Amino acid sequence: MENREFSKIREFTSGARGALPLLLGTAPFGLIYGALAVGAGLSNAAAVAMSLFVFAGSAQFIAVGLVGAGAPVAIIVLTTLVVNLRHMLYSATLLPYLKKLAQPWRIALAFWLTDEAFAVCISRYRQQDDSPYKHWYQLGASLAMYVNWQIWCILGLVMGSRIPDAGAWGLDFALPVTFIGMTIPFVKNSATVVCVLTAAVVALLTGGIPFKLGLIIAALAGVAAGLLVERSVKIRTVLKEEQL
Amino acid sequence: MTTVEIIMLFGMFAVTFSIRYILLAAADRFQMPELMERALYYVPPAVLTAILVPAVLLPQGVWELTLSNAYIFGALAAVAGGVILRKHTLMASIVSGLAVFFIWRFLFS
Numbered sequence: 287m288e289n290r291e292f293s294k295i296r297e298f299t300s301g302a303r304g305a306l307p308l309l310l311g312t313a314p315f316g317l318i319y320g321a322l323a324v325g326a327g328l329s330n331a332a333a334v335a336m337s338l339f340v341f342a343g344s345a346q347f348i349a350v351g352l353v354g355a356g357a358p359v360a361i362i363v364l365t366t367l368v369v370n371l372r373h374m375l376y377s378a379t380l381l382p383y384l385k386k387l388a389q390p391w392r393i394a395l396a397f398w399l400t401d402e403a404f405a406v407c408i409s410r411y412r413q414q415d416d417s418p419y420k421h422w423y424q425l426g427a428s429l430a431m432y433v434n435w436q437i438w439c440i441l442g443l444v445m446g447s448r449i450p451d452a453g454a455w456g457l458d459f460a461l462p463v464t465f466i467g468m469t470i471p472f473v474k475n476s477a478t479v480v481c482v483l484t485a486a487v488v489a490l491l492t493g494g495i496p497f498k499l500g501l502i503i504a505a506l507a508g509v510a511a512g513l514l515v516e517r518s519v520k521i522r523t524v525l526k527e528e529q530l
Numbered sequence: 531m532t533t534v535e536i537i538m539l540f541g542m543f544a545v546t547f548s549i550r551y552i553l554l555a556a557a558d559r560f561q562m563p564e565l566m567e568r569a570l571y572y573v574p575p576a577v578l579t580a581i582l583v584p585a586v587l588l589p590q591g592v593w594e595l596t597l598s599n600a601y602i603f604g605a606l607a608a609v610a611g612g613v614i615l616r617k618h619t620l621m622a623s624i625v626s627g628l629a630v631f632f633i634w635r636f637l638f639s
Binding site for chain 2: 366382392399470473489508510
């Protein structure tokens, strides 16, 4: 029994450790979010509550922008819905690994699901070892991300009014580099290379579509391309085997 | 906090959480087709790429393919760093990407 407890804790801490680089990568975003929220006229309490209860970086950014532009609440909520649609792809991907967990676990891990937590944790789930506590890894990574995000958002709120034009510092570049680092481990064979290239090209072509809907189209195109290559590689291997 | 803010926050929470949870909630009630299971293998690289590539190449919504574009060279450095140091890809990409990005900005702007 003690041994089991130990490996839960071990999964939890290695999840938190796995998220460490992401804490660094998302920190600038918390700062900028806080600073923008002040500028947009959102109350401090609402800005903090958004980080606490919505916990979705890009949606929070867009919402703050819409608040600043005086958009109606219905538009803000609808935009949040569309911008966060990609999370459904994430939960579908995690589904085989989480479906045996009790509902409170699923609720917690769903609430804390982010791009970053997903990217780190799916790699843990796909590792071949048969640890029964891989969801503890996700919990560790998720909580680390959550606490980190709250801290930097509040710092951004506090400092935002004092630092002029924090948005123009180039701190936003932390996002692409973090995402590059998260993507590389997934690119392992010709199918994933084609998948990534297709997603990239389609994302650029569909960049003008509102509500970041191009993102979903590009992701689906990338998935389809990867599948196609996978199939054709399989067919070629079968043909080769038949020739021998 | 104003009433409008509370309504907005509740709405944002409700849609975001629903999107994240709805499939997991019903997870044990349906069997995933094999093709879909295979397709999910490609979700992480596809979504991450679809987010990051426009952020690098169209940061302000317009193309700017010049030698002084710090976004492009920072990204190239992040790819190189991550590929070379495969054991610590994430950290290597972040550090090398940001370093080259800020050096580039300092030199060319």
